[in-house]
Amino acid sequence: MTGRKIVTCTIRQRATIAASPAEVYEALVNAKKHAAFTGAQATGAARVGARFTAWDGYITGKHLVLDKGRSIVQEWTTTGWPKGAVASRLEIRLGRSGKGTVLTMIHSGVPASRTASLRDGWKRYYWQPLKAWFGVR
Numbered sequence: 001m002t003g004r005k006i007v008t009c010t011i012r013q014r015a016t017i018a019a020s021p022a023e024v025y026e027a028l029v030n031a032k033k034h035a036a037f038t039g040a041q042a043t044g045a046a047r048v049g050a051r052f053t054a055w056d057g058y059i060t061g062k063h064l065v066l067d068k069g070r071s072i073v074q075e076w077t078t079t080g081w082p083k084g085a086v087a088s089r090l091e092i093r094l095g096r097s098g099k100g101t102v103l104t105m106i107h108s109g110v111p112a113s114r115t116a117s118l119r120d121g122w123k124r125y126y127w128q129p130l131k132a133w134f135g136v137r
Contacts, residue, residue: 006085007112011119013105015127019134021094021101022069027130028092029063029072037133038125055125061087070094076107078114085111103127 017024027033029046034054044052044063051062058079065073076090088109095102110118 008109009112009115011107015103018100024101025069037129
């Protein structure tokens with residue numbers, strides 16, 4: 001490591017999903033369901049302290065807080081992180097909205113060089129497929 005500090009940013013997003021908070025939670029933390037809606041391999045157990053992978057190993061992390069149907073907090077990184085970057089913190093809050101769920105995501109500690117890509121990636125590779133998956137069950 002060169003000792004230089006890696007500048008980080010925070011990404012904040014909201015999405016409305018036509019499913020209950022418990023269903024959205026399960027889709028995000030259950031490896032089989034996660035793989036089903038993303039179309040890519042995912043591994044791991046839905047328990048605090050468990051490590052997980054997503055998107056065929058592109059994403060790795062650890063579950064820090066799991067409050068079923070309410071919130072998920074993870075340590076999170078990708079193979080695209082710059083050398084020397086530490087894991088980011090992903091927080092997802094789920095709330096009831098009519099017959100669906102409002103998902104609020106705060107992804108902090110994201111290397112600035114990856115922020116634009118991840119901002120788009122969350123929408124394209126998570127929220128859109130999740131909405132479509134629940135729409136066609």
